[in-house]
Amino acid sequence: MSTAPLLSVRDAARRFPVRAEGLFGARRHVHAVDGISLDIPAGITQGLVGESGCGKTTLGRLILGMDRPDAGEIAFRGTPLRDHLAADFKGFRRTVQIVHQNALGALDPRRKIGWQLAEPLDIHGIGDARERAERVAAIMAAVDLPPEVADSFPHQLSGGQAQRAVIGRALITDPEFIVCDEPVASLDVSIQARIISLLADLQARLGMAVLFISHDLRVVKRLCHRVAVMYLGQIVEEGETDDVIASPRHPYTASLISSVPELRRRRSGERIILSGDPPSPIDPPPGCRFRTRCPWARPECGARVPGLADLGNGQKVRCFFPLEKNS
Amino acid sequence: MSLLQIDHLNVTFRTPHGAFAAVRDISLSLDPGETLCVVGESGSGKSTVLNALMGIIARNGIVEAESLLFEGRQLRGLPERELERIRGDRIGMIFQNPQGALNPVRRIGSLIAETLRKHRGLTGPEARREAVRLLEWVGLPEPEKRLDQYAHELSGGMSQRVVIALALACRPALLLADEPTTALDVTVQAQILDLLDRLKTETGMALLLVTHDLGVVAEIADKVLVMRHGAAEEFGPVAQVLRAPRSAYTRELLSLMPSLEDGSPAAPVRLEAVS
Numbered sequence: 001m002s003t004a005p006l007l008s009v010r011d012a013a014r015r016f017p018v019r020a021e022g023l024f025g026a027r028r029h030v031h032a033v034d035g036i037s038l039d040i041p042a043g044i045t046q047g048l049v050g051e052s053g054c055g056k057t058t059l060g061r062l063i064l065g066m067d068r069p070d071a072g073e074i075a076f077r078g079t080p081l082r083d084h085l086a087a088d089f090k091g092f093r094r095t096v097q098i099v100h101q102n103a104l105g106a107l108d109p110r111r112k113i114g115w116q117l118a119e120p121l122d123i124h125g126i127g128d129a130r131e132r133a134e135r136v137a138a139i140m141a142a143v144d145l146p147p148e149v150a151d152s153f154p155h156q157l158s159g160g161q162a163q164r165a166v167i168g169r170a171l172i173t174d175p176e177f178i179v180c181d182e183p184v185a186s187l188d189v190s191i192q193a194r195i196i197s198l199l200a201d202l203q204a205r206l207g208m209a210v211l212f213i214s215h216d217l218r219v220v221k222r223l224c225h226r227v228a229v230m231y232l233g234q235i236v237e238e239g240e241t242d243d244v245i246a247s248p249r250h251p252y253t254a255s256l257i258s259s260v261p262e263l264r265r266r267r268s269g270e271r272i273i274l275s276g277d278p279p280s281p282i283d284p285p286p287g288c289r290f291r292t293r294c295p296w297a298r299p300e301c302g303a304r305v306p307g308l309a310d311l312g313n314g315q316k317v318r319c320f321f322p323l324e325k326n327s
Numbered sequence: 328m329s330l331l332q333i334d335h336l337n338v339t340f341r342t343p344h345g346a347f348a349a350v351r352d353i354s355l356s357l358d359p360g361e362t363l364c365v366v367g368e369s370g371s372g373k374s375t376v377l378n379a380l381m382g383i384i385a386r387n388g389i390v391e392a393e394s395l396l397f398e399g400r401q402l403r404g405l406p407e408r409e410l411e412r413i414r415g416d417r418i419g420m421i422f423q424n425p426q427g428a429l430n431p432v433r434r435i436g437s438l439i440a441e442t443l444r445k446h447r448g449l450t451g452p453e454a455r456r457e458a459v460r461l462l463e464w465v466g467l468p469e470p471e472k473r474l475d476q477y478a479h480e481l482s483g484g485m486s487q488r489v490v491i492a493l494a495l496a497c498r499p500a501l502l503l504a505d506e507p508t509t510a511l512d513v514t515v516q517a518q519i520l521d522l523l524d525r526l527k528t529e530t531g532m533a534l535l536l537v538t539h540d541l542g543v544v545a546e547i548a549d550k551v552l553v554m555r556h557g558a559a560e561e562f563g564p565v566a567q568v569l570r571a572p573r574s575a576y577t578r579e580l581l582s583l584m585p586s587l588e589d590g591s592p593a594a595p596v597r598l599e600a601v602s
Contacts, residue, residue: 051512051513051514052512188368188369188539189368189539189541189580189583189584189585190368190579190580190583192583192585193583193585196585215512215513216513216585217513217587218542218584218585218586218587219585221585221586221587222585245587255514256513256514257587258517259513259514259516259517260513260542260587261516261517261520261540261542261543261545261546262542262545262546262586262587262588263541263542263545263569263581263584263586271517271521273514273517273518273521274514274517274518275518276468277482277484277485277515278512
């Protein structure tokens with residue numbers, strides 16, 4: 001019996017060069033992912049939230065092996081990702097799959113849906129023609145696509161159907177882990193709600209682990225067992241979703257939560273309104289990165305970089321002065 | 328008398344596949360200082376209502392209404408030149424994509440100056456002073472510096488503030504806003520909603536805001552119009568529509584809204600730890 005997490009990210013960093021200012025300007029970098037550590041156990045849905053440019057998609061790409069970290073290590077089942085990729089790229093891709101935000105863009109416009117669902121089975125040499133047809137029919141039923149959709153082209157599908165097809169295609173090889181990057185961000189609320197329940201249901205039934213990348217805490221609350229909150233390339237808070245939302249300990253998480261428009265709340269003075277925009281990830285502020293927008297920042301916050309400290313209940317926070325626990 | 332009174336508005340587009348009724352028999356009214364949210368899913372016709380009011384419907388569209396009364400004037404059938412005076416002067420508009428609403432090849436200062444010259448006859452240093460005052464008013468940091476910048480040098484939130492400043496340059500009585508925070512991050516969305524609420528209180532203008540997010544409606548609306556397939560499902564005060572909706576469709580939308588509050592449906596099933 002091994003207690004190793006299914007996926008483990010250790011001090012991962014990824015930076016991208018940006019064009020220097022002027023001919024002799026120093027070369028500068030965007031620190032998209034800057035020292036991230038995260039363990040994802042088998043069979044859970046891990047949420048990853050943050051605003052535009054915080055690095056959440058880059059982290060997803062690193063985990064998928066679509067990009068390599070400049071520092072740190074990512075391991076799947078205890079073996080470094082680069083070994084998996086070098087030894088058996090196809091096998092790894094069969095185990096770790098992706099669902100994109102733009103479902104129509106992820107489907108081949110010239111192929112029928114049935115063909116596209118069967119393609120992964122073909123690539124990985126799973127089953128004979130009859131078995132493949134059976135699996136396609138089964139996965140279409142699992143994602144609630146009517147059988148006649150198999151003979152449709154992507155442009156004939158609604159947005160919700162296209163997203164179901166993409167989810168089905170990701171799941172048809174029985175992956176142990178899938179990365180979903182904003183899979184419901186562009187959908188209307190009624191379709192979004194159905195896709196979310198579908199994902200929750202599939203995850204509970206099939207038991208794969210899911211990394212769910214989103215900017216919407218409300219969706220994460222519905223779907224994810226655990227959540228990690230990113231700000232400027234770093235994780236600032238992590239824990240059980242219910243704990244983090246009921247009692248955010250990092251000021252940024254608290255402000256994110258209080259910014260979410262809620263049905264049963266009128267605008268009130270209690271809301272935390274941050275000033276300004278997130279600073280540029282090219283030159284993040286020294287010390288705590290959030291202090292330039294933090295309503296509770298103190299002079300000490302600029303002196304050192306806070307680490308991600310465990311508060312006891314598995315909730316971790318990157319702040320020198322974490323907020324009190326809500327009772 | 329209402330500031331705005333729309334009676335039986337219909338918008339039909341002629342298409343190669345026949346006529347398409349994008350807006351069907353919509354009526355609403357709005358008083359000064361009120362916020363009315365038009366809410367619905369993609370294709371429900373909510374933006375078309377705004378565009379019809381602004382007179383910016385595509386050429387193949389036919390706008391019919393029993394009346395489109397604004398400040399007691401009938402907008403229906405008004406010549407384009409008259410309409411142009413009311414747009415900008417009395418009715419301002421802001422859009423979903425603020426960067427797209429700002430001319431990319433002109434500096435922010437020159438964009439604001441144009442509006443001030445056209446609608447308020449201000450020029451030179453006077454216009455510049457007023458531009459700085461407007462940018463300060465909408466909470467843009469370092470307003471002097473912004474005048475010499477281009478839209479691409481600003482973030483999405485800052486651009487939306489500039490667009491709001493432009494719309495408010497003439498102190499309109501009515502501000503139309505089409506999904507003004509949809510393209511923004513949630514912390515910036517909170518800033519902009521806060522700003523719109525403050526400006527409304529300070530000027531007494533009315534706000535007609537199109538959104539797909541019932542959470543936004545709950546936060547700032549006084550009245551709500553729920554639309555579906557071009558028609559009104561429900562129109563009424565926000566408390567009534569959100570707490571005691573009459574239409575089954577509104578009830579469904581409300582039940583599907585994800586929420587941070589406890590007791591929201593479809594909570595994840597907790598699995599036993601896998602060892």
